Amino acid sequence: xxxxxxxxLPGSTRAVTQTVPRAAAELAPRARLWPSLVAVYRxxxxxxxxxxxxxxxxxxxQSVGILIMMRGVVDGGREAEAVVAGSAVLVVAFVALNxxxxxxxxLRSSGGLDHYATLPVPPAAVVLGAAGAYASFTVxxxxxxxxFGCVLFGLPLTHLWILAAVIPLAGAALSGLGAxxxxxAPRPELATVLGQLGMSAALLLGVLPPDRMPEAVRFARxxxxxxxxxxxxxxxxxxxxxxxxxxxxxxxxAGVGVVSLAVATWAYRRAAVR
Amino acid sequence: MCAVxxxxxxxxxxxxxxxxxxxxxVRATDDVRLDIRRxxxxxxxxxxxxxxxxxxxxxxxLMRPDSGSVEILGHDIVRHPxxxxxxxxxxxxxxxxxxxxxxxxAAETTARLRGLDVRAARRxxxxxxxxxxxxxxxxxxxxxxxxxQRRLACFAAVLVGERPLLVLDEPTTGMDxxxxxxVWASVDRRRAERGTTVLLVTHxxxxxxxxxxxxxxxxxxxxIACDTPTGLKEQxxxxxxxxxxxRERAPLDVPEVAALRERAVExxxxxxxxxxPDEARAVVATVTGGAAFAALDDFTLATPSLEDVYLAxxxxxxxxxxxx
Numbered sequence: 001x002x003x004x005x006x007x008x009l010p011g012s013t014r015a016v017t018q019t020v021p022r023a024a025a026e027l028a029p030r031a032r033l034w035p036s037l038v039a040v041y042r043x044x045x046x047x048x049x050x051x052x053x054x055x056x057x058x059x060x061x062q063s064v065g066i067l068i069m070m071r072g073v074v075d076g077g078r079e080a081e082a083v084v085a086g087s088a089v090l091v092v093a094f095v096a097l098n099x100x101x102x103x104x105x106x107l108r109s110s111g112g113l114d115h116y117a118t119l120p121v122p123p124a125a126v127v128l129g130a131a132g133a134y135a136s137f138t139v140x141x142x143x144x145x146x147x148f149g150c151v152l153f154g155l156p157l158t159h160l161w162i163l164a165a166v167i168p169l170a171g172a173a174l175s176g177l178g179a180x181x182x183x184x185a186p187r188p189e190l191a192t193v194l195g196q197l198g199m200s201a202a203l204l205l206g207v208l209p210p211d212r213m214p215e216a217v218r219f220a221r222x223x224x225x226x227x228x229x230x231x232x233x234x235x236x237x238x239x240x241x242x243x244x245x246x247x248x249x250x251x252x253x254a255g256v257g258v259v260s261l262a263v264a265t266w267a268y269r270r271a272a273v274r
Numbered sequence: 275m276c277a278v279x280x281x282x283x284x285x286x287x288x289x290x291x292x293x294x295x296x297x298x299x300v301r302a303t304d305d306v307r308l309d310i311r312r313x314x315x316x317x318x319x320x321x322x323x324x325x326x327x328x329x330x331x332x333x334x335x336l337m338r339p340d341s342g343s344v345e346i347l348g349h350d351i352v353r354h355p356x357x358x359x360x361x362x363x364x365x366x367x368x369x370x371x372x373x374x375x376x377x378x379x380a381a382e383t384t385a386r387l388r389g390l391d392v393r394a395a396r397r398x399x400x401x402x403x404x405x406x407x408x409x410x411x412x413x414x415x416x417x418x419x420x421x422x423q424r425r426l427a428c429f430a431a432v433l434v435g436e437r438p439l440l441v442l443d444e445p446t447t448g449m450d451x452x453x454x455x456x457v458w459a460s461v462d463r464r465r466a467e468r469g470t471t472v473l474l475v476t477h478x479x480x481x482x483x484x485x486x487x488x489x490x491x492x493x494x495x496x497x498i499a500c501d502t503p504t505g506l507k508e509q510x511x512x513x514x515x516x517x518x519x520x521r522e523r524a525p526l527d528v529p530e531v532a533a534l535r536e537r538a539v540e541x542x543x544x545x546x547x548x549x550x551p552d553e554a555r556a557v558v559a560t561v562t563g564g565a566a567f568a569a570l571d572d573f574t575l576a577t578p579s580l581e582d583v584y585l586a587x588x589x590x591x592x593x594x595x596x597x598x
Contacts (some may be wrong), residue, residue, distance in 0.1 A: 024348030027360040028437065029389040039386035047374040112371035114336055118364040119387040120356075273338075273355065 018169045030120040040121075040129025041136075048137055059094040060141040063087040067149045067208060076153060078234075079209040084149030085234035086207030088163070089170050089226050091141040096175035098195040105191025106180025108271050120123035124265045127179050131261060135171025141180075142167055150184040150237075152161045159236035162246070170229030174202070176260030177225055183267035206230045225260055228253035275471055276310035277438065281332060291434060302328040303339065304495040312438075314470040315461070319482050319580060326475045329366065329492065333473070333562075334364050334441055346439060351524035362439040363388075365432040367425055367447075369416060377405065377427045378412040381434050398434045403458030405463075406430050406456050412497035420450035429457055436468065443475045458485055479580045491584055500585045503580060510578045510586045514554040518545045518561060519572040531562045543571070548582065 008078065031039075048056075070083045107113060116126050142163060150157050178195060185191035205221040221227050232249035235241050283303040290296030302325045318326045331337040333344050335355030344351040351358050372380040378399060385395035403409050408423075408430055416424050428444055440461070446454045464470040476482050482489055483503050490500040499506055518524075520543045526532045534557065538545040549557065552576065554573045561570050578586075 025361070025438070027349070027357060028435075030360065031387050035391065036387050039383050043375055043379060043383040046376065046379055067477045107370060110369045110370040111366065112367070114331075114366050115371035116363070116387075117336055117367075118334055118359050118362070119384065120359040120389060121387045 002260045002267065004219065013154050021273070026130045028120065031122070031125070033122050033125050036121045036125040036170050037129045037132070040126055041133050044130050044133030045136065048133075053098060054075075056095065056137060059091045059138070060144055062087070062094065063090050063141070063145040064148055065202070067145070067152055071152055074079060074153075074209070078211070080153040080155060081234040081237040082209040082230070083207055084146065084153055084205075085230045087149055087208055088146040088233065089166070089230045090199070090203055091145055092135065092138045092167060092170050092229075093199045093206070093226055095138045095141070095172050096131070096134045096171050097178040097181075098199040099201065100131065100175050100178035101181040101185075101191050101195030101198070102188070103130070103134075104179050105185055105188035105195075108183055108191075109188040113268075113272045117256070122274065123268045127176075127264045127268045128261060131172065131175035131179055135168060135175050136217070138171060146233075155237045156239075159241065162233060162236045165250055166233050166253075169250055169257055170226050172257030173225035173253060173260050174198075176257060176262075176264040178216055179264035183271040184262065202226045225253070225256045228256065275312040275347055276308070276333070276473070277332060277343075277345045278306055278308040279343050279345075281306040281329070281339050282345065283328060283332060283337065283339045288543045301495050303332065306342070306495075306497050308490055308497065308500065310471060310473060312471055313465055313553075314487040315465070315472040315474060315483050315485055317489040318473070318492055319474045319477065319479070319484035319489050319584065321584075323438050324492045325330060325495040326477075326492050328495075330441060330443055330473070330475055334362060336364075351407065356372075357472045361437065361442050363365050363435070363437040365440070365442045365445055366427055367443050369428045371428075372428060372431060373417045374415055376413050376415050377408055377430070380416060380427060381430045382491040384431040390435055395434070399430075402430045404459075405433075407452075422450055424455055425449055426453050429508070433460060433464075436470070438469070439472045439473065440464075445474070445479070446455070446481060464465045482580055488581070491580075491587060493581070493584070493587075495498035499583070506580065506583045507578050510551060510583050513548050513578055513586065514551050515574075515576045515578060515582055516547045516549060516557055517574040517576070518547070518553050518570060519543055520545070520569050521568070522589045525566050528560075528564070528566045530557075531566055549584075 011261045066087050067083065074080050074083055116220055146163060147157065149155070150160070177198060179196040179199065182191045185194055201220070201224055205217070205224050208227055210218055210221060232246045232253065235246050235249070281303050282301075282305055285300040285302055287299040288297045306329060318329065320326050332339045333346075333351065335351050335358035338355070339352060342352070346361050348356065349357045349361065372384075375383065380400060381399040382395050385398050386392065390398065402410055406426055406429065408427060411419065411423060416427055419427065425445065425448055429442075432440060432442070446457055449457070461470070461472055465472070470584065474486065486503060488500065488502050490497045490504065492498070493507070499509070522543075524531055524535070524545065526535065534545070535545065537549075538547050547554075547557065558573065558575060560566060563574060
């Protein structure tokens with residue numbers, strides 16, 4: 001039997017190809033940004049119930065352990081403020097940067113992005129929904145760390161409400177970075193490594209007091225997104241905090257957050273479409 | 275409703291590095307031309323690695339072809355890939371994006387991401403879960419389900435938020451017959467009520483024969499045949515498949531059996547032969563009489579299946595067999 005192109009074989013493709021151009025059919029509506037963001041957010045939050053809670057404990061224990069360890073080294077004053085603020089924001093870095101980088105890295109390599117690519121959902125909704133959910137996971141751990149730190153180092157608890165601003169803004173900045181790492185890394189193992197490196201940077205550059213750091217390290221510290229949240233938080237421990245500086249730090253953090261989430265959205269678009 | 279013309283995609287050659295050998299350039303999709311009519315279940319049949327999934331990914335806008343066009347319901351998908359999400363629903367081979375969600379949340383979230391509001395999403399979710407019999411396990415995360423149940427839950431996510439075209443990549447893998455029947459019943463219902471079209475990728479020949487209206491046989495990126503299953507089988511109607519299963523070993527002392535040995539495909543105790551009807555009749559007469567029969571455990575005489583069609587069309591070309 002010879003192999004002949006399908007059209008030539010008798011009796012095949014009985015359809016008469018239509019030459020009349022058909023009007024384009026009506027498309028189903030696109031999902032709007034806010035409702036789809038909320039849907040993704042809810043879905044990601046429910047994942048927490050299944051798997052994330054043990055990891056939340058690990059994040060909190062890590063920071064509490066650091067507080068206890070630093071208690072032996074640092075006595076009070078500016079350094080204590082830096083340690084407590086840095087450890088609290090470290091919880092956010094662990095979950096929003098490290099875990100989110102792993103999640104997106106693994107999702108991308110296993111082809112999970114295809115599911116979202118074949119849905120009419122704006123890319124920003126997927127990234128922001130996931131980033132927002134991971135940032136929300138950090139709230140209980142951060143609060144516990146902050147309270148424990150204040151009690152341990154004898155710092156005032158009066159201005160802890162500032163965390164209501166620090167967590168979302170630092171969370172936005174760090175989760176954007178985490179998502180970008182996960183989506184840009186060519187292999188999921190690299191995404192994990194980048195996430196861990198980022199968290200280690202947040203640990204070393206955020207927890208250790210900056211006064212005695214060499215110039216180069218202080219420059220790196222300024223580049224890290226979480227630094228501004230840490231600084232803002234640390235300033236509120238003083239007797240009469242300079243609110244102008246706190247607001248300025250939070251504003252920079254917010255700006256960095258916007259940029260980092262925009263980069264993450266761009267990274268998602270790049271990863272999802274070939 | 276869907277027209278594919280001259281679709282071509284080549285994966286570039288990868289230079290060898292230390293530890294990994296070089297891979298040559300692969301023609302994953304080779305000038306493919308297809309027409310899918312509204313309301314039909316159209317199948318892509320072929321072995322692993324034939325390029326079925328690559329072809330489907332280009333048709334759903336997930337991959338950009340090197341050349342060619344894909345037109346679905348009047349929309350050019352190659353130029354506007356984002357429109358594909360608004361016309362079709364895709365069930366891929368992976369389910370990782372939904373793995374940690376419960377069955378009901380997976381369906382509801384997918385419905386909301388298809389543009390439905392909360393109440394409509396919940397209504398459709400309940401209807402679809404009920405239709406597929408998933409309500410008892412609606413609260414379990416997909417990760418904890420068996421393979422077939424997980425596939426059925428992913429299929430539920432494909433059905434919510436109706437779309438005129440469903441693209442299913444091996445949807446019934448790992449499913450038991452009850453689940454499989456539920457899947458095809460729900461597809462038939464949508465076909466009858468709304469004229470939903472289905473593009474199905476499969477390598478399951480039996481399912482292909484029972485479910486498909488038309489099938490395109492793919493081999494190494496090319497469509498080697500495209501017709502109804504019956505029409506394709508007519509092309510190999512001059513052949514009949516004879517399968518012989520010997521008790522212990524074939525009685526090669528019988529001269530007719532020894533002569534058959536070259537033409538048979540042996541696999542353990544089973545011999546498979548593809549013969550013209552008269553020859554098949556002669557073979558059956560030989561083995562069911564005399565010494566050969568004592569050594570015979572079982573024999574089957576069957577009309578060609580789609581598997582035989584594939585081998586006749588594609589396998590012959592590859593192995594360069596000449597048939598008179």
